Amino acid sequence: MEDDAGVRVLLRKIIERNEGFEISGECDNLADAVSLFVRNRPEVIFMDIEINGASGIDCARIIMDMEPKTKIIFATAHAEYMPEAFELYAYDYLVKPFDIERVEQTLRRIVVLKENTIQEETEKPEKKGIHWEKGLERLLVKGRESMMFVDIPDIILVQRENNSTVICTARDSFTTSAGLHEIEQRLDPERFMRSHKSYIINLSKIRSIEPYGRWTYIVTFRDTNRDALITAEKYEEIKRRFS
Secondary structure, eight states: OOSOHHHHHHHHHHHHTSTTOOOOOOOSSHHHHHHHHHHHOOSEEEEESEETTEEHHHHHHHHHHHOTTOEEEEEESOGGGHHHHHHTTOSEEEESSOOHHHHHHHHHHHHHHHHTSOOOOOOOOOOBEEEEOTTSSEEEEEOSSOEEEEEGGGOOEEEEETTEEEEEOSSOEEEESSOHHHHHTTSOTTTEEEEETTEEEEGGGEEEEEEOSSSEEEEEETTOSOEEEEEHHHHHHHHHHTO
């Protein structure tokens, strides 16, 4: 997503000469960027922060709510926007004019990460509502004609996915229209942490934490192949908790 045709050509040439990548689309406005993402679901996006009067950061928020693991690399001549980009947990941040080796370094890091990441496809359950049983450590996930009870200690992580919220245990996953903030209020902060804009994790289920992006880490868990993102700030908080 870039409104300077010359910059798009340069990025395209850099990307195409790096094995493991192909261009799925390019555009110069926010509306087309969202449409392209919905249609092609790219894993990596290069995005300018200011584009034809619109905000690339606003576009990134829309995309991250659909798929929080999208690697968004902000590219801009305006370094003053970096703090706001950090809040979105951008995978990387490039300042124009580009250093070609710097761009290729980012691409190589993505390839290595992909090679070391286990990919898991899961069916998306029917959207449901959510309620909390007072006095019991259970969440009640209600469907149109059914209800499912989730034991809170069994929850491994909660994540935003395709504009819904998914509650994951070792054996099941439950989709709800409730937001992460609503669920977070019902969970014990000593046991659960809002590790990222799009994730809540059960601290007792963590197996490992490894570098993911420039300011982000990836969390793996016991009893599931699912993983979650955690910001550098929350990573340091966990280190303090367990030190």
